Amino acid sequence: MPYEDKNIVFIPKTLILNCMRNILHFISKGMAPLTLACALIAFYQPAIFLPFKAYFLWLFAASMFALGIVLKPDELKTTLQTPRSIFLGVCTQYSVMPLLCAAAAWLADLPPELALGVIIVGCAPGAMASNVIVYLAGGAVAFSVALTTVATFLSPLFTPTLVEWLGGAYLPVPFWSMMKTIFLTVLTPLLLGMACRKLLAKKAAPLIEFAPSMASLAIIIICAYAVAANHERLNNISTSLFLIIITVNALGYLFGWLFAKLYNFNASYRLTMAIEIGMQNAGLGVALALKHFSPETALPGALFAVWCVLTGAGASAWLRRKNTNEQTLKSLERT
Numbered sequence: 001m002p003y004e005d006k007n008i009v010f011i012p013k014t015l016i017l018n019c020m021r022n023i024l025h026f027i028s029k030g031m032a033p034l035t036l037a038c039a040l041i042a043f044y045q046p047a048i049f050l051p052f053k054a055y056f057l058w059l060f061a062a063s064m065f066a067l068g069i070v071l072k073p074d075e076l077k078t079t080l081q082t083p084r085s086i087f088l089g090v091c092t093q094y095s096v097m098p099l100l101c102a103a104a105a106w107l108a109d110l111p112p113e114l115a116l117g118v119i120i121v122g123c124a125p126g127a128m129a130s131n132v133i134v135y136l137a138g139g140a141v142a143f144s145v146a147l148t149t150v151a152t153f154l155s156p157l158f159t160p161t162l163v164e165w166l167g168g169a170y171l172p173v174p175f176w177s178m179m180k181t182i183f184l185t186v187l188t189p190l191l192l193g194m195a196c197r198k199l200l201a202k203k204a205a206p207l208i209e210f211a212p213s214m215a216s217l218a219i220i221i222i223c224a225y226a227v228a229a230n231h232e233r234l235n236n237i238s239t240s241l242f243l244i245i246i247t248v249n250a251l252g253y254l255f256g257w258l259f260a261k262l263y264n265f266n267a268s269y270r271l272t273m274a275i276e277i278g279m280q281n282a283g284l285g286v287a288l289a290l291k292h293f294s295p296e297t298a299l300p301g302a303l304f305a306v307w308c309v310l311t312g313a314g315a316s317a318w319l320r321r322k323n324t325n326e327q328t329l330k331s332l333e334r335t
Helices: 013-029 031-044 050-054 056-070 073-080 083-108 112-123 129-137 141-167 175-229 231-236 239-262 267-278 282-292 295-334
Strands: none
Touching: 031 175, 031 231, 031 295, 050 056, 050 175, 056 141, 056 175, 056 282, 073 175, 083 112, 083 141, 083 239, 083 267, 112 141, 112 239, 112 282, 112 295, 129 141, 129 267, 129 295, 141 175, 141 267, 141 282, 175 231, 175 282, 175 295, 231 295, 239 267, 239 295, 267 295, 282 295
C-alpha cells in the first residue's frame, strides 16, 4: 500500500488555472494603476527595478511579439480595405505629435537631454495600450489596431528620421543605430508574433489570452526602470516637464478628434483617432532613449507612459459609464 501523507492538500487544476487567468486579467486591465504603483515603488526603492537595465530591450520586444499574437488577420484585412482612413490617421500620427512635442520642448526651454526625450516620445508610433483603451471606450477597435500596426511597421524609417530632423539641434542622433534597434525590437518580434499565431492556429488560444498581460507587464517594468534610473534627477526636476507631458497628451487627444472631424470620420472613428494620437508608444521612446542616449533622456517617456495610460483608462471608464447610462435611458423610454 503506497504511503499517503494526509497533510498534503491537493489543489484542483481548474482552481489553479482560474487563479492564473484572474491574475492575467488583472495585469492587462489594471495597467494604469499598476504602472503608477510601480513608478512610485521605483522612485522610493529604485534598487528593485535597476537590475532590469540589461533586459529592457528584450521586454519591449516581448510587448511587440504580444501585439503580433493578438492581431486578428481577418479583422485587420477588413480594415485595410479602407486605406484612406488609415493613410490619414498615420499621416496625422507622424505629423501632429512630433510637431507638438518639438514646439513644447522649444517653448519650455528644456535642457537638451529632456528636450530630446520629449521629441522622441512625439516621434514614436501609437501605443499598443491604445487598442485596449479604444476597446474599453467603445471605439473602432479594428481601425485602432490597423493604425497602430501600420504606424509600427513604418516606425523603423519614420521615427529616427523625425527624431534626427527635430531633435538633431539638441544632441547628435544616431540615425542608423536607432533604425536597427526599432527593426530588431519592433518589426521583427511583431512579424514573429503574427507568424506564430498563424502557425499555431487554434492551438494559439492560450498564448492569445496571455499576450495582453505579457505586453502590459513588459511596459510597466520598462517605465518603472526608467523612473528608477532617474531617481536622483526626479528630486530636482522642474515642474515645466510635468506641464509639458500633461499639455501634449491633452492636445494630442484634442487634435486627433479635430482632424478626424475634418476628415469627416464618424463618431466611432473620431473617438479612436483622439485616443491613437494622444497615446504614444512611450515604451518605445524609453527603450530608444535608454539604448542610444542618457537615462535622463528616457525620463519624459516614462512620465508620458504613466500619464497617458492614466488619462486613457480614466476617459474610457467615463465613456463606458456614459454609454451604459444612455443605453439604460433609451431602454426605459421604450418601455
